[in-house]
Amino acid sequence: MFDRIIAKTQSADGHFSEAHAAEIIQAIIEAIAYCHDEKHICHRDLKPENFLFETKEEHSRIKIIDFGLSRHEDGASGQGGGMMKTKVGTPYYVAPEVLKKEYDKSCDMWSIGVISYILLCGYPPFYGDNDQQIFESVKSAKYDYPSPEWDDISDKAKSFIDALLKKDPSKRLTAQECLSHTWFTDLGLVDKTSMPSLKHNNALNSKFKAFLGMNKLKKAALAHIAETLTSEEVHGMREVFQKIDVDGDGTLTIDELQHALSTGGFSKDVNTEISTMIETLEVEGDHVLNWQEFCTATVDQSVLFQEDKIRMAFNYFDRSHRGSISRADLANVFGSQQQATEIMGQIDANGDGAISYEEFHQMIDGKTGGSGKLGSA
Numbered sequence: 001m002f003d004r005i006i007a008k009t010q011s012a013d014g015h016f017s018e019a020h021a022a023e024i025i026q027a028i029i030e031a032i033a034y035c036h037d038e039k040h041i042c043h044r045d046l047k048p049e050n051f052l053f054e055t056k057e058e059h060s061r062i063k064i065i066d067f068g069l070s071r072h073e074d075g076a077s078g079q080g081g082g083m084m085k086t087k088v089g090t091p092y093y094v095a096p097e098v099l100k101k102e103y104d105k106s107c108d109m110w111s112i113g114v115i116s117y118i119l120l121c122g123y124p125p126f127y128g129d130n131d132q133q134i135f136e137s138v139k140s141a142k143y144d145y146p147s148p149e150w151d152d153i154s155d156k157a158k159s160f161i162d163a164l165l166k167k168d169p170s171k172r173l174t175a176q177e178c179l180s181h182t183w184f185t186d187l188g189l190v191d192k193t194s195m196p197s198l199k200h201n202n203a204l205n206s207k208f209k210a211f212l213g214m215n216k217l218k219k220a221a222l223a224h225i226a227e228t229l230t231s232e233e234v235h236g237m238r239e240v241f242q243k244i245d246v247d248g249d250g251t252l253t254i255d256e257l258q259h260a261l262s263t264g265g266f267s268k269d270v271n272t273e274i275s276t277m278i279e280t281l282e283v284e285g286d287h288v289l290n291w292q293e294f295c296t297a298t299v300d301q302s303v304l305f306q307e308d309k310i311r312m313a314f315n316y317f318d319r320s321h322r323g324s325i326s327r328a329d330l331a332n333v334f335g336s337q338q339q340a341t342e343i344m345g346q347i348d349a350n351g352d353g354a355i356s357y358e359e360f361h362q363m364i365d366g367k368t369g370g371s372g373k374l375g376s377a
Contacts, residue, residue, distance in 0.1 A: 001051040001062065003345065018157060020058075021119045026184050027062045028112060033175035035064075036105050040073040042084065046111035047093045048118065073105060086282075091134040092124045096141055097169050099279065106169040109178070113164025120157060121149040125165065132276040141167035156183040217343050218363055220333065221313040223292035225304055228312065237298045240270060241291055251288040254281050273298050305365040314360045324354035
């Protein structure tokens with residue numbers, strides 16, 4: 001779904017109508033209403049990647065995929081009950097109550113609110129430079145409608161989003177209630193061509209594109225950097241890792257991390273990092289953390305983001321030694337042409353079919369590498 005929106009922003013028109021965005025969101029809600037009310041199923045991982053268009057037609061039907069984290073409600077009558085306690089989802093889209101391990105199917109409605117926000121402006125309402133910052137932003141439930149992206153978006157669209165991004169889940173609209181919202185009901189009563197066009201901010205839009213594919217490539221890059229760090233650079237974190245790794249298998253489980261917190265013996269900063277690791281593992285559904293992942297989470301970012309280390313990681317992925325990372329290079333590293341295509345499409349900001357050092361540098365630390373350094377491979 002997001003790929004199609006990006007294609008729209010790069011088309012001759014450069015935008016699509018708010019009415020078209022509303023049609024997409026309405027279709028999503030109709031599908032979720034069926035899941036919630038007919039099948040009593042909570043999806044629990046709604047995000048743009050989990051919606052596919054059936055055909056290439058502009059007004060193609062949309063389908064929900066990946067029910068791997070879905071849950072059938074307890075007391076399937078749909079009246080009362082249905083409380084869930086497992087942290088699942090994806091950081092940018094997860095509802096605040098999911099992080100507290102006490103939620104019901106209204107968590108899906110929060111995710112739809114986030115998706116609606118993204119469709120209308122091209123970037124998420126809750127964000128941060130790392131998972132912990134994203135979680136804190138979600139927990140605060142504070143967002144706004146920045147200019148200029150939101151200047152021409154209708155008040156009804158904003159009202160719809162506000163009705164879903166309620167911190168109190170009991171105050172959110174249900175899927176059925178959403179379908180009666182004036183943003184949708186008015187679509188059949190007005191000339192759709194008269195509705196505002198969406199003018200996405202290319203810089204922010206590219207930033208969100210990058211975030212979608214960042215985790216895979218950035219995590220791999222930082223893991224490679226972590227492998228090269230000296231004992232002095234990791235500042236004793238290897239010993240901390242080994243102390244937490246009770247069974248000595250080279251990985252940390254949630255149980256081991258929770259045990260480390262309960263037994264104490266670590267500094268306040270280390271305890272904070274351990275808590276973040278637990279939350280991330282729970283939400284993202286991962287089971288273990290290896291040394292490289294632990295290292296990138298605990299080592300000072302100023303060490304990881306040194307220019308020579310970023311350049312070294314870039315050269316590692318540039319298998320063809322062309323001064324840029326090609327789709328073939330990514331397939332070589334990740335072992336999958338599909339993953340390579342996905343990552344390339346999301347990080348290749350200028351659409352030239354390759355990831356330049358500038359784009360790679362921006363993905364790693366949010367800053368562009370100096371142009372004077374681009375030629376020094």
